[in-house]
Amino acid sequence: MIPAAFDYVAPSSVDEAVQALAQAGDEVKVLGGGQSLLPVLRMRLAAPTTLVDLGKIAELRGVRDDGDAIVIGSMTTHHEVTRDSLVAAHAELVAKTTRTVADPQIRHRGTFGGSLVHADPAGDLLAPAVALGAEMVIAGSSGRRTVPASEFFVDYFTTAVAPDEVLIEVRIPKHTGWGSHYEKFNRVAQAWSIVGVAAAVRSEGGSIAEARVALTNMGSTPIRATGVERALVGQPASAEAIRSAAQHAAEGTSPTTDGNADADYREHLARVLTGRAVSEAAGVGG
Amino acid sequence: MTRITVTVDGVKYTDEVEPRTLLVHYLREQVGKTGTVVGCDTSNCGACTVHLDGQSVKSCSVFAVQADGSEVTTIEGLARDGRLHPVQQAFHDNHALQCGFCTPGMIMQAIDLLGDNPNPDDEQVRHGLEGNLCRCTGYQNIVKAVRDAAGKMSPGAGPAAEQVSSQARSGVSGGGQ
Ligand SMILES: Cc1cc2nc3c(=O)[nH]c(=O)nc-3n(C[C@H](O)[C@H](O)[C@H](O)COP(=O)(O)OP(=O)(O)OC[C@H]3O[C@@H](n4cnc5c(N)ncnc54)[C@H](O)[C@@H]3O)c2cc1C
Ligand code: FES
Ligand code: FES
Numbered sequence: 001m002i003p004a005a006f007d008y009v010a011p012s013s014v015d016e017a018v019q020a021l022a023q024a025g026d027e028v029k030v031l032g033g034g035q036s037l038l039p040v041l042r043m044r045l046a047a048p049t050t051l052v053d054l055g056k057i058a059e060l061r062g063v064r065d066d067g068d069a070i071v072i073g074s075m076t077t078h079h080e081v082t083r084d085s086l087v088a089a090h091a092e093l094v095a096k097t098t099r100t101v102a103d104p105q106i107r108h109r110g111t112f113g114g115s116l117v118h119a120d121p122a123g124d125l126l127a128p129a130v131a132l133g134a135e136m137v138i139a140g141s142s143g144r145r146t147v148p149a150s151e152f153f154v155d156y157f158t159t160a161v162a163p164d165e166v167l168i169e170v171r172i173p174k175h176t177g178w179g180s181h182y183e184k185f186n187r188v189a190q191a192w193s194i195v196g197v198a199a200a201v202r203s204e205g206g207s208i209a210e211a212r213v214a215l216t217n218m219g220s221t222p223i224r225a226t227g228v229e230r231a232l233v234g235q236p237a238s239a240e241a242i243r244s245a246a247q248h249a250a251e252g253t254s255p256t257t258d259g260n261a262d263a264d265y266r267e268h269l270a271r272v273l274t275g276r277a278v279s280e281a282a283g284v285g286g
Numbered sequence: 287m288t289r290i291t292v293t294v295d296g297v298k299y300t301d302e303v304e305p306r307t308l309l310v311h312y313l314r315e316q317v318g319k320t321g322t323v324v325g326c327d328t329s330n331c332g333a334c335t336v337h338l339d340g341q342s343v344k345s346c347s348v349f350a351v352q353a354d355g356s357e358v359t360t361i362e363g364l365a366r367d368g369r370l371h372p373v374q375q376a377f378h379d380n381h382a383l384q385c386g387f388c389t390p391g392m393i394m395q396a397i398d399l400l401g402d403n404p405n406p407d408d409e410q411v412r413h414g415l416e417g418n419l420c421r422c423t424g425y426q427n428i429v430k431a432v433r434d435a436a437g438k439m440s441p442g443a444g445p446a447a448e449q450v451s452s453q454a455r456s457g458v459s460g461g462g463q
Contacts, residue, residue: 001327002306002308002311003306004306005305005306006306008288008305008349008351010351031352034347034348034349034352035329035347038329038346038347038348038349039327039328039329039347041306042308042327043327043328051305053351053352079341102417103332103416103417103418104342104395104398104399104414104416104417105332105335105343105344105347105417106329106344106347106417108338108341108342108343109344109347109348189416189417190330190416190417
């Protein structure tokens with residue numbers, strides 16, 4: 001199918017993009033990598049009158065070192081994230097999760113920022129952003145503001161980014177030397193997560209010193225599994241300790257029932273997958 | 287209408303397009319590259335796969351205006367001097383198609399995969415072709431063909447061999463390719 005007609009603007013700087021958004025009125029949409037938006041436009045589930053394409057804004061692409069954090073430009077593609085040496089060294093969880101997203105063609109176009117603003121509860125990159133305590137930098141006509149991941153995701157497909165704003169970059173505190181893993185449960189290739197678990201662990205002398213765990217698709221927004229994190233800290237990195245901590249995974253979640261899974265099955269999955277993700281992150285077999 | 291300039295299979299085209307024109311429709315209807323096909327409305331099937339500045343993309347999920355200034359390689363741009371590309375030849379030799387509808391996309395994605403990993407095992411081929419669906423073959427001979435082609439192609443083959451400009455990619459990411 002063919003999308004409804006729209007005006008197309010391709011600004012070359014963030015300031016121009018913000019201006020274009022302000023001038024275009026209500027029915028405007030930002031175009032990132034287009035890998036979620038194009039299918040929506042083709043099926044005419046949305047018919048914006050103006051698209052503001054961020055594809056020509058060089059300052060939005062790439063990853064840079066910023067002292068105690070790395071900063072990922074919102075238009076950095078999934079493919080680039082999986083190949084980036086800063087991400088590999090300081091936010092390995094993001095690289096590992098991104099490898100599980102969609103398929104190679106979509107990873108060549110789809111962007112880190114677009115995935116976050118799209119905020120599909122089954123989207124895989126939300127949980128690692130929450131787990132690692134990312135901060136999102138948003139630009140609008142009244143300037144720039146920074147929103148922590150814990151406040152960024154508001155509801156299904158809804159974030160703190162207003163229709164006339166642009167997500168420009170994501171700051172991720174360095175987690176250098178942490179072990180990490182993303183455990184995703186789906187049934188066929190290209191399918192979205194029924195449940196996913198993002199885990200990062202810092203071990204010290206055979207025990208778990210710090211842990212970050214967040215869940216995909218266990219509610220309308222990604223959920224930090226704080227009960228699991230608390231139960232892990234100070235424990236020996238052993239299969240037994242991890243299994244017992246993982247029992248807290250479904251606490252405070254509100255999963256839906258749909259064609260893929262009932263809510264209580266999702267809770268079961270959250271516990272099982274948390275056990276697997278943390279074991280893998282901590283380098284514990286079984 | 288918006289004016290775009292795109293190099294398709296080595297030839298430069300300047301055209302007026304509506305912004306809502308999908309790259310695949312531009313290629314088929316304005317440039318005449320009907321070798322690239324559309325198989326779905328949901329970005330799932332991969333039949334429309336082409337290379338955009340050296341990277342495989344689903345051309346139904348890119349607007350033609352987004353390809354302005356870029357180089358596109360379609361299935362029609364692979365043969366050289368009347369000889370099939372080694373991946374095309376391997377699909378032929380290994381009976382890697384039945385109806386053939388998925389084949390243009392399969393071949394374009396297989397070439398991308400081999401550019402990344404010149405010697406993939408079965409599992410890696412299956413993962414690399416995750417975004418391409420085939421309703422006929424059951425994939426066995428497709429996997430065989432890709433591995434056969436890998437064996438016959440010298441290292442370094444793949445999108446780089448098409449000598450596409452890497453402008454759009456260079457200086458993009460701190461980590462490089
Ligand atoms: C077949 C298929 C399978 C997929 N499988 C998965 C999967 O397994 N896991 C997964 O996580 N994702 C999956 N995806 C989605 C993919 O990861 C998309 O790349 C991602 O959801 C959107 O990123 P994008 O850059 O393409 O954004 P777009 O499609 O361009 O935009 C998505 C939304 O975000 C807005 N937006 C984009 N960028 C910005 C910005 N910088 N500032 C403000 N607003 C912005 C747009 O206005 C739009 O509302 C899949 C997609 C397809 C088609
Ligand atoms: S036509 Fe199916 S993915 Fe493009
Ligand atoms: S050969 Fe018919 S779809 Fe693949």
